[in-house]
Amino acid sequence: MNDGIAIELDDIVxxxxxxxxVDHVSMQIRDGEFFSMLGPSGCGKTTTLRMIAGFEFPTxxxxxxxxxxxxNTPPYRRPVNTVFQSYALFPHMTVAQNVAFGxxxxxVPKEQIKERVQKALELVRLPTFGDRYPRQMSxxxxxxxxxxxxxxxEPEVLLLDEPLGALxxxxxxxxxxxxxxxxxxxxxxxxxxxxxxxxxxxxSDRIAVMNAGRVLQIGTPTEIYERPNCRFVADFIGESxxxxxxxxxxxxxxxxxxxxxxxxxxxxxxxxxSVGSSVVLSLRPEKxxxxxxxxxxxxxxxxxxxxxxxxxxxxxxxxxxxxxxxxSGRTIDVWEQNTRSTLDRDAYWQPGEAxxxxxxxxxxxxxxx
Amino acid sequence: xIDLSQTSSQTAQKSSTRKPFSLGKTTLTVVSVLxxxxxxxxxxxxxxxxxxxxxxxxxxxGFTLSWYEQxxxxxxLMGATLNTLYVAxxxxxxxxIIGTMTALALERFRFRGxxxxxxxxxxxxxxxxxxxxxxxxxxxxxxxxxxxxxxGIQLRNGLATVIISHIAFSISFVVIVVRASLRGFDQRMxxxxxxxxxxSWQTFWRITFPLILPGIIGGGLLAFTxxxxxxxxxxxxxxxxxxxxxxxxYSQVKRAVTPKINAISTLMLxxxxxxxVLSQVVQRPRT
Numbered sequence: 001m002n003d004g005i006a007i008e009l010d011d012i013v014x015x016x017x018x019x020x021x022v023d024h025v026s027m028q029i030r031d032g033e034f035f036s037m038l039g040p041s042g043c044g045k046t047t048t049l050r051m052i053a054g055f056e057f058p059t060x061x062x063x064x065x066x067x068x069x070x071x072n073t074p075p076y077r078r079p080v081n082t083v084f085q086s087y088a089l090f091p092h093m094t095v096a097q098n099v100a101f102g103x104x105x106x107x108v109p110k111e112q113i114k115e116r117v118q119k120a121l122e123l124v125r126l127p128t129f130g131d132r133y134p135r136q137m138s139x140x141x142x143x144x145x146x147x148x149x150x151x152x153x154e155p156e157v158l159l160l161d162e163p164l165g166a167l168x169x170x171x172x173x174x175x176x177x178x179x180x181x182x183x184x185x186x187x188x189x190x191x192x193x194x195x196x197x198x199x200x201x202x203x204s205d206r207i208a209v210m211n212a213g214r215v216l217q218i219g220t221p222t223e224i225y226e227r228p229n230c231r232f233v234a235d236f237i238g239e240s241x242x243x244x245x246x247x248x249x250x251x252x253x254x255x256x257x258x259x260x261x262x263x264x265x266x267x268x269x270x271x272x273x274s275v276g277s278s279v280v281l282s283l284r285p286e287k288x289x290x291x292x293x294x295x296x297x298x299x300x301x302x303x304x305x306x307x308x309x310x311x312x313x314x315x316x317x318x319x320x321x322x323x324x325x326x327x328s329g330r331t332i333d334v335w336e337q338n339t340r341s342t343l344d345r346d347a348y349w350q351p352g353e354a355x356x357x358x359x360x361x362x363x364x365x366x367x368x369x
Numbered sequence: 370x371i372d373l374s375q376t377s378s379q380t381a382q383k384s385s386t387r388k389p390f391s392l393g394k395t396t397l398t399v400v401s402v403l404x405x406x407x408x409x410x411x412x413x414x415x416x417x418x419x420x421x422x423x424x425x426x427x428x429x430x431g432f433t434l435s436w437y438e439q440x441x442x443x444x445x446l447m448g449a450t451l452n453t454l455y456v457a458x459x460x461x462x463x464x465x466i467i468g469t470m471t472a473l474a475l476e477r478f479r480f481r482g483x484x485x486x487x488x489x490x491x492x493x494x495x496x497x498x499x500x501x502x503x504x505x506x507x508x509x510x511x512x513x514x515x516x517x518x519x520x521g522i523q524l525r526n527g528l529a530t531v532i533i534s535h536i537a538f539s540i541s542f543v544v545i546v547v548r549a550s551l552r553g554f555d556q557r558m559x560x561x562x563x564x565x566x567x568x569s570w571q572t573f574w575r576i577t578f579p580l581i582l583p584g585i586i587g588g589g590l591l592a593f594t595x596x597x598x599x600x601x602x603x604x605x606x607x608x609x610x611x612x613x614x615x616x617x618x619y620s621q622v623k624r625a626v627t628p629k630i631n632a633i634s635t636l637m638l639x640x641x642x643x644x645x646v647l648s649q650v651v652q653r654p655r656t
Contacts, residue, residue: 075563088561092579102565
């Protein structure tokens with residue numbers, strides 16, 4: 001029965017009135033995987049999660065959990081548990097009673113409940129908080145209780161709906177590691193919904209990037225970041241310079257592009273592009289390089305080199321972010337890591353300084369859209 | 370007028386740094402004090418005169434508790450009090466159950482005619498009580514006629530008709546209070562319960578009910594209070610031989626105002642105020 005697939009969505013559509021909140025989504029989530037659904041608000045990620053949980057039912061399409069068709073199975077008969085964004089802890093029950101709730105519903109014997117509740121609280125590092133009420137705890141602690149309340153039921157799949165959304169930056173980072181640790185310790189499948197790209201990249205085995213009810217790309221964090229398959233993904237994950245142009249020559253995975261401002265650039269593409277088609281080049285700011293005009297730099301021999309003028313320099317500690325203007329008037333963002341000595345007080349670049357902008361062919365991604 | 374208000378708002382803004390006197394603030398304070406005096410002086414006088422030794426209750430001649438003592442021995446008043454408590458209790462229980470279920474249905478389900486149903490529910494709160502009383506009276510005589518023609522049994526107005534009438538107008542108040550507490554209820558609580566394996570029945574009794582219980586108790590206490598001091602509807606729908614406290618007080622006042630009436634009024638006031646305070650306390654949000 002178990003072919004290693006925990007959740008299978010097959011051509012799922014969910015419409016509210018005339019709007020397709022989820023529009024022909026298909027994906028397979030593997031056993032033991034940390035799988036994230038990432039996208040802006042309203043992209044359909046939460047609706048997809050709610051259909052897996054059973055709070056919403058698909059308008060059409062098939063949804064299977066471990067090979068079993070879910071159809072209109074109510075949430076209380078599904079082998080999944082949810083951690084809600086707002087935690088949704090029961091305010092009239094103590095922490096221990098909250099965590100015990102699911103086991104009581106399954107009529108687990110009393111002594112066993114006590115033992116498993118304690119173990120769950122230890123797992124989330126709150127072993128002494130059983131007698132407290134949720135309102136007596138901080139947001140981060142409530143989040144851990146919500147996690148324990150779901151995990152104590154040993155679900156086949158754990159669903160997490162933006163669980164870190166309400167926490168401050170530092171706590172978020174802490175909980176990210178915590179979640180990853182727990183997931184690796186228990187080895188169960190986590191489906192994690194977030195709009196925070198960094199969060200998705202840090203924790204996930206695979207990410208599905210969604211927009212307007214559709215899945216645009218599914219892949220590992222590296223694949224999603226390094227090889228986005230469309231402009232939306234490249235734009236949503238990290239930052240990028242986008243340069244529109246037309247294909248002038250194509251040679252398998254390499255192509256020459258004439259940009260809208262008349263520059264010639266070499267780029268890399270996963271799928272071959274035909275000559276004459278309009279494309280967009282994506283260049284990550286940290287993959288663009290700046291070198292001095294007089295310097296004897298090997299980068300100058302890269303395929304894409306353009307004379308440029310430094311326009312603005314902002315120092316943000318770990319990086320320096322530079323905006324340069326090309327002769328054609330186009331501006332390009334370039335990020336340089338601050339690897340210089342702490343004793344070196346002079347900035348590398350000054351506004352108005354002439355420079356050479358370059359990037360390797362592989363880092364200029366050609367996207368069709 | 371315009372000048373006045375401008376001056377007062379300007380002074381109010383600067384009051385922390387400049388002179389503390391402000392015309393607007395002073396006027397407001399005086400008006401507030403006068404309003405409260407207007408509201409409470411009659412009540413205070415009523416309470417004071419329940420302790421007077423003057424038999425006509427016209428002067429404060431000394432302190433006595435004898436009027437309260439006489440209440441105990443007044444068979445008619447005690448009988449009316451028991452009737453009133455009985456009516457208030459039964460109508461509270463029934464209207465709370467029906468009102469809570471109605472509130473749940475209105476808040477949870479989208480059905481045809483919901484808006485109309487919603488609007489009609491609040492009608493008993495706003496229509497003149499005398500209209501409500503007359504319509505109930507007409508309804509009972511119509512219903513009793515019908516029953517007599519069908520079965521030959523003649524029913525008469527009595528405690529039962531008062532109870533039915535009180536239930537009828539209490540439901541609206543219960544619905545208003547319970548709905549308010551349902552609005553503050555986080556629906557995700559119920560989803561969380563389903564998610565943890567509880568079915569609808571278990572979810573209602575373990576999660577929803579305990580969380581909206583303060584609202585239900587508040588609604589019930591309000592229904593009890595309203596029933597307790599209702600005069601018009603009780604007066605119209607009660608039958609011969611069954612008397613209710615407000616009606617009984619009225620008939621005694623027609624003969625003579627004695628401090629005994631003040632005493633029973635003071636007691637009713639105390640009970641009503643206790644219940645209102647209690648209903649506010651149970652509805653107070655927990656922090």
